[in-house]
Amino acid sequence: xxxxxxxxxxxxxxxxxxxxxxxxxxxxxxxxxxxxxxxxxxxxxxxxxxxxxxxxxxxxxxxxxxxxxxxxxxxxxxxxxxxxxxxxxxxxxxxxxxxxxxxxxxxxxxxxxxxxxxxxxxxxxxxxxxxxxxxxxxxxxxxxxxxxxxxxxxxxxxxxxxxxxxxxxxxxxxxxxxxxxxxxxxxxxxxxxxxxx
Amino acid sequence: xxxxxxxxxxxxxxxxxxxxxxxxxxxxxxxxxxxxxxxxxxxxxxxxxxxxxxxxxxxxxxxxxxxxxxxxxxxxxxxxxxxxxxxxxxxxxxxxxxxxxxxxxxxxxxxxxxxxxxxxxxxxxxxxxxxxxxxxxxxxxxxxxxxxxxxxxxxxxxxxxxxxxxxxxxxxxxxxxxxxxxxxxxxxxxxxxxxxxxxxxxxxxxxxxxxxxxxxxxxxxxxxxxxxxxxxxxxxxxxxxxxxxxxxxxxxxxxxxxxxxxxxxxxxxxxxxxxxxxxxxxxxxxxxxxxxxxxxxxxxxxxxxxxxxxxxxxxxxxxxxxxxxxxxxxxxxxxxxxxxxxxxxxxxxxxxxxxxxxxxxxxxxxxxxxxxxxxxxxxxxxxxxxxxxxxxxxxxxxxxxxxxxxxxxxxxxxxxxxxxxxxxx
Numbered sequence: 001x002x003x004x005x006x007x008x009x010x011x012x013x014x015x016x017x018x019x020x021x022x023x024x025x026x027x028x029x030x031x032x033x034x035x036x037x038x039x040x041x042x043x044x045x046x047x048x049x050x051x052x053x054x055x056x057x058x059x060x061x062x063x064x065x066x067x068x069x070x071x072x073x074x075x076x077x078x079x080x081x082x083x084x085x086x087x088x089x090x091x092x093x094x095x096x097x098x099x100x101x102x103x104x105x106x107x108x109x110x111x112x113x114x115x116x117x118x119x120x121x122x123x124x125x126x127x128x129x130x131x132x133x134x135x136x137x138x139x140x141x142x143x144x145x146x147x148x149x150x151x152x153x154x155x156x157x158x159x160x161x162x163x164x165x166x167x168x169x170x171x172x173x174x175x176x177x178x179x180x181x182x183x184x185x186x187x188x189x190x191x192x193x194x195x196x197x
Numbered sequence: 198x199x200x201x202x203x204x205x206x207x208x209x210x211x212x213x214x215x216x217x218x219x220x221x222x223x224x225x226x227x228x229x230x231x232x233x234x235x236x237x238x239x240x241x242x243x244x245x246x247x248x249x250x251x252x253x254x255x256x257x258x259x260x261x262x263x264x265x266x267x268x269x270x271x272x273x274x275x276x277x278x279x280x281x282x283x284x285x286x287x288x289x290x291x292x293x294x295x296x297x298x299x300x301x302x303x304x305x306x307x308x309x310x311x312x313x314x315x316x317x318x319x320x321x322x323x324x325x326x327x328x329x330x331x332x333x334x335x336x337x338x339x340x341x342x343x344x345x346x347x348x349x350x351x352x353x354x355x356x357x358x359x360x361x362x363x364x365x366x367x368x369x370x371x372x373x374x375x376x377x378x379x380x381x382x383x384x385x386x387x388x389x390x391x392x393x394x395x396x397x398x399x400x401x402x403x404x405x406x407x408x409x410x411x412x413x414x415x416x417x418x419x420x421x422x423x424x425x426x427x428x429x430x431x432x433x434x435x436x437x438x439x440x441x442x443x444x445x446x447x448x449x450x451x452x453x454x455x456x457x458x459x460x461x462x463x464x465x466x467x468x469x470x471x472x473x474x475x476x477x478x479x480x481x482x483x484x485x486x487x488x489x490x491x492x493x494x495x496x497x498x499x500x501x502x503x504x505x506x507x508x509x510x511x512x513x514x515x516x517x518x519x520x521x522x523x524x525x526x527x528x529x530x531x532x533x534x535x536x537x538x539x540x541x542x543x544x545x546x547x548x549x550x551x552x553x554x555x556x557x558x559x560x561x562x563x564x565x566x567x568x569x570x571x572x573x574x575x576x577x578x579x580x581x582x583x584x585x586x587x588x589x590x591x592x593x594x595x596x597x598x599x600x601x602x603x604x605x606x607x608x609x610x611x612x613x614x615x616x617x618x619x620x621x622x
Binding site: 143 | 240241243245252253254255256257258259261262309310311312330331332333334350380381382383384385386404405406408
């Protein structure tokens with residue numbers, strides 16, 4: 001948990017650390033999913049819409065996408081330090097239940113300020129890169145492909161860079177190919193566009 | 198200009214540089230945009246609008262969870278008369294490549310799930326162990342002299358004496374530096390095989406759907422000494438081959454190559470290629486020329502198909518031929534001897550799905566003709582599929598194993614003359 005606190009470095013994180021510490025033993029007993037949910041909600045938001053910097057919103061994500069990512073994190077393929085201790089003891093049934101829960105929640109815009117001008121530029125890039133062919137019209141996601149609409153700008157900007165630079169272990173390699181040659185500024189524009197969808 | 202003023206200017210310049218350097222260091226050092234090979238555009242040139250295809254076609258997901266044995270689609274599969282299919286092993290999600298150790302352990306590679314399985318025979322039943330996990334798409338496996346070679350995306354490991362250590366894999370020897378593979382990831386989950394010359398043959402795919410690649414780096418099959426030294430280019434101008442084998446008689450290398458997407462539902466068709474013995478290093482056309490001489494619609498140049506080795510056969514549009522295995526066994530009837538079986542993983546970039554089967558290519562000299570073999574996993578009326586054949590393995594008794602990535606299972610195809618006679622009655 002020290003790692004998490006150091007990483008986010010804000011008072012909120014301390015609070016979350018406390019939540020995690022309380023919820024930890026409950027998880028070990030594999031209690032009802034409401035207790036596991038509390039653990040997720042602490043960072044990803046009560047309603048699955050994250051208010052925390054660089055923490056993704058899960059609300060409205062395709063169930064298969066969430067299940068797959070949790071699985072890959074548990075497996076150690078996708079390496080997310082803060083998630084590793086949390087997913088470690090989750091069973092396949094837990095992954096399934098959590099995925100379905102978050103998939104069923106409505107996605108809401110974050111409280112970040114999206115720049116409409118940047119979003120306009122992002123729309124053109126999205127059209128050119130054909131994001132909608134996998135992520136579907138209005139970028140709502142499908143199966144293994146995540147919803148991008150209403151995702152946090154800071155999270156998405158960072159993720160897009162990781163995909164482009166192929167630094168995200170376990171990421172879909174097609175994303176690296178599709179974003180090859182795209183500048184940081186263009187990736188930020190894409191993130192602003194997605195946030196406002 | 199006096200000497201002192203020159204010195205002063207020099208100092209100013211130095212100070213200026215120092216200031217700039219400090220400023221640059223104070224800011225976070227930006228990650229450079231992943232550049233393409235020198236002189237080539239890194240941009241994928243796909244134009245979905247020009248394809249005439251429905252724009253929402255997208256790759257199929259692979260389930261990371263286990264498919265129960267009673268849900269395996271065995272009853273759907275159809276084979277020629279006399280052939281029988283059964284479940285050989287199951288419960289290993291993401292099942293793809295298969296190589297066998299000297300002591301009979303079947304090693305199995307995967308993609309997204311990042312595992313390498315070890316499947317051992319215990320009293321006629323298969324026991325599955327997850328040998329390695331957390332790797333990035335360890336699709337490339339080879340076995341030699343007690344060692345398992347594992348090729349993840351652009352990382353290479355050798356596990357020595359592996360069959361005596363199946364409960365806990367030993368620390369591997371990392372050969373990544375020696376193999377010196379490019380750092381691009383797309384179409385670079387590896388397929389590897391040890392050739393008749395004892396060398397390691399390794400694919401290096403093109404990092405895009407359609408783009409200009411540096412033929413000295415990407416879109417190749419290479420060969421190395423097993424330790425990663427002595428790199429040579431065997432074939433160039435390849436989009437993405439993830440299956441190859443050597444003809445049992447001519448010992449020439451034959452390989453599948455998956456055609457580009459977003460150029461229509463009809464193709465360009467995937468290829469079965471042959472590397473003629475006297476033409477090693479030749480180009481097979483990507484990105485300028487596809488199939489039997491179709492110029493690319495998005496990347497153009499004069500005489501795009503000049504000097505290109507044409508395929509031995511076309512294997513179908515978007516069908517994704519993965520595993521390729523020449524049959525050398527004695528169990529199947531004579532007409533199957535030296536036939537190349539191809540596992541067609543099945544299309545995604547096609548409105549009417551195609552593939553999801555195993556076909557056979559009968560070779561005659563430089564050409565081959567493709568005919569159906571294992572069918573039934575695709576329902577063309579409903580446009581849905583029940584399994585995805587990925588790779589093939591010929592057992593010592595001459596039976597043929599087929600891995601099904603969609604269901605995390607391996608099926609065994611065998612032949613019995615009595616079955617054929619019964620069917621004929």
